Amino acid sequence: MEFRQARIKDIDGIKALLRKYHRDTISDEDRPDGFVTTAITDEQLTELIEKEDGVTIIAEPSESGPDRVLGFCFAAPWEFWSAWPLFRHMIDIIPEYEFEGEKLVLSDTYQYGPMCVDRSIRGTGAFEKLFFTSLHQFKDRFPIMLTFVNQINKRSENAHTNKAHMQTIGTFDFGGNHYYLMGIRTDYSE
Template identity: 45%
Template sequence: MEIRYAVPSDLNGLLNLLKDNHINSIPEEEKKNGFITTNITKEQLYSLMENEKGITVAVNDSNHVIGFALAGSWNFWQSWPLFTYMIEHLESFKLNDQILTVENSYQYGPVCIDKQYRNTGIFEKLFSFSLKSMADHYPYMITFINQVNPRSYAAHTKKAKMTESGTFDWNNNHYWLMAIQTK
C-alpha cells in the first residue's frame, strides 16, 4: 500500500469509491458504517488535483485506489451551497481562541476508505499526509461531519485528534464543525 498525491490515472478509481460510498448509493442499514454526502465531478476532482494538490490517495499493490482524502481552499469549495454557508459563518468558530477564517484555514473532506480496507490504519495515514500537505499554506484544517455519521466523528476525534469547534444546521441536517492545527 502507498499513500501519495493523486494523479490523473486515479480519477476513475476516485469516482467509483465516491459513488460506492455516497449516502444515496448505500442501503440504510450500512449508513452506520459511514457515508459521503458531497457530489463532485471528474472535472472538479481534476481541478482539485492539479490546481491545489488537494487529493491524497491510498493505493494497493495493484495501484488501485482504496482510499482518498480531499482538501482544498475555501475558494475551491465555494461553488457548493453547503460550503458557501460554512464560509459565511466560519468566523463564528474558534480553535485555541483563534477565530477561524477563509485566510487561515482550508476545508478537508470528504475522506473515504474502501470497506475491505477499513480498520487497517489507512485512515490515519491519509489524514496525516493530507494535513502535512497543506501545512505550509494554512495553520488550520477544518471539516464538518453530519451528526448521523458517528463512525466519521469517532475517526476524526479519536484517530485524527480533531477538536469539535461547534455545531451548525444546514438543509435540515445537523453538523459538527471540526478543526485541528496543521503544525
C-alpha cells in the same frame, strides 16, 4: 499500499470508491457505517488534482492496470469549495467561531473532506495515515484545517476525534442536517 497524492490517472479509481460509498449509491449493508454526501463532477475533480494537488489516496499498485484506490480524501482552499451551497454557508459562519481561544480567520484555514476508506481496510490504521498525509501536505499553505461531520455519522465523528485528534469547535445546521465543525493545526504531530 501507498499513501500519495492522486494524479489524473487515478480519477476512475476515486470515482469507483466514491460511487460505492455515496449516499445515493451505497449498499444497505454499508450504510450504517456512514456515507459521503458531497457530489463532485469530473471537471471539479480534475481541477482539485491539477490545480490544488488536493486529493490524497490509498493506492494498491497493480502490475496489469491502474492502481486500485482503497481510500481518498479531498482538501482545498475555500475558493475551490465555494461552488457548493454547504461550503458557502460554512464560509459565511466560520468567522463566528473560535479555535484554541482565537477567532477563526477564513484565510488561515482550508477545508478537508469528504473522505472515504474501503470497508476492507477500516480500523487498520489506514484512515489515520491517509488523514495525516493530507494534513501535512497543506502545512506550508495554511495553519489550520477545518471540516464538517454530520452528527448522525458516529463512525466518522469517532475517527476524527479519537484517531485524527481533531477538536470540535462548534455545531451548525444546514439543509435540515446537524453538523459538527471540527479543526486541527496542520503542524500537529502524532
